[in-house]
Amino acid sequence: MTKIFTHDDLIRYVYEETEPEENRQIELALSEDMELLEQYHELLWLRKQMDGGMMSPSEKTINTILEYSKAVNLHPVKE
Amino acid sequence: MNSQKTKLDDSQLVGQYINGNEVAFEELVNRHKSRIFTTIYMIVKDQYVAEDLMQEVFIKSIRTLKSGRYNEEGKFLPWILRIAHNLAIDKFRKNKRYPTIVMDDGNSVFETLEFAEGTFEDAQMKKDVHKSLRKLIAELPEAQKQVLIMRHYMDMSFKEISDQTGVSINTALGRMRYALINLRKKMQQYNIAYDQNFYS
Numbered sequence: 001m002t003k004i005f006t007h008d009d010l011i012r013y014v015y016e017e018t019e020p021e022e023n024r025q026i027e028l029a030l031s032e033d034m035e036l037l038e039q040y041h042e043l044l045w046l047r048k049q050m051d052g053g054m055m056s057p058s059e060k061t062i063n064t065i066l067e068y069s070k071a072v073n074l075h076p077v078k079e
Numbered sequence: 080m081n082s083q084k085t086k087l088d089d090s091q092l093v094g095q096y097i098n099g100n101e102v103a104f105e106e107l108v109n110r111h112k113s114r115i116f117t118t119i120y121m122i123v124k125d126q127y128v129a130e131d132l133m134q135e136v137f138i139k140s141i142r143t144l145k146s147g148r149y150n151e152e153g154k155f156l157p158w159i160l161r162i163a164h165n166l167a168i169d170k171f172r173k174n175k176r177y178p179t180i181v182m183d184d185g186n187s188v189f190e191t192l193e194f195a196e197g198t199f200e201d202a203q204m205k206k207d208v209h210k211s212l213r214k215l216i217a218e219l220p221e222a223q224k225q226v227l228i229m230r231h232y233m234d235m236s237f238k239e240i241s242d243q244t245g246v247s248i249n250t251a252l253g254r255m256r257y258a259l260i261n262l263r264k265k266m267q268q269y270n271i272a273y274d275q276n277f278y279s
């Protein structure tokens with residue numbers, strides 16, 4: 001009998017926090033339950049949208065950080 | 080010349096940086112700048128404040144790494160994201176009584192989202208969707224937003240979120256669930272590209 005999975009289980013699955021045996025069972029459930037499959041696709045889609053919304057700092061900020069790193073010297077004395 | 084074809088992991092790069100290799104540090108910065116910056120932005124909601132905080136985060140990190148105070152047991156990304164999160168929360172709390180002004184012009188100058196091949200209109204629409212999505216995330220109830228940022232942008236597990244925030248794993252999961260449901264509803268409400276095949 002296929003185990004019943006909740007939306008929370010799917011969230012853990014989408015974020016790769018489920019165990020291998022759980023994965024197997026979820027994948028089986030996804031192949032049999034169209035509603036669960038729809039929820040899964042929706043979660044994947046949302047995750048993809050959020051990944052796409054990643055931003056980058058300006059080049060100026062990155063250069064300032066790299067220049068700071070080169071300028072500061074706090075290396076501890078090695079034994 | 081040391082040309083390495085194998086990609087070094089964060090821990091190896093940190094080790095090299097501590098030993099004086101600035102190129103290793105540059106690789107670390109480029110590898111994680113988007114995740115760190117987005118995490119900060121999601122909290123402070125201001126491009127210019129986020130740029131300043133990004134520098135503060137790295138200055139703090141550089142000083143810790145170069146002074147030999149970095150704990151090798153931890154992983155670099157969760158460590159620096161924790162610094163970013165804490166600094167951004169401090170800043171957000173201090174500035175809460177002032178209005179936050181996000182300049183549209185500033186966004187277009189600073190955002191460097193990577194676009195898939197396509198027309199200018201496609202790219203512009205995609206950019207608009209991502210901008211709207213960030214706005215919707217920023218509008219989520221605080222507890223939901225916190226979990227979503229920690230899980231999605233800071234890549235913390237639900238167990239780590241539970242430890243950090245002092246709630247149970249189930250509560251953290253529940254908040255994530257509501258955050259995602261609310262996001263989906265708002266996207267439908269504002270008609271933000273709610274077509275699953277739109278950008279696939």
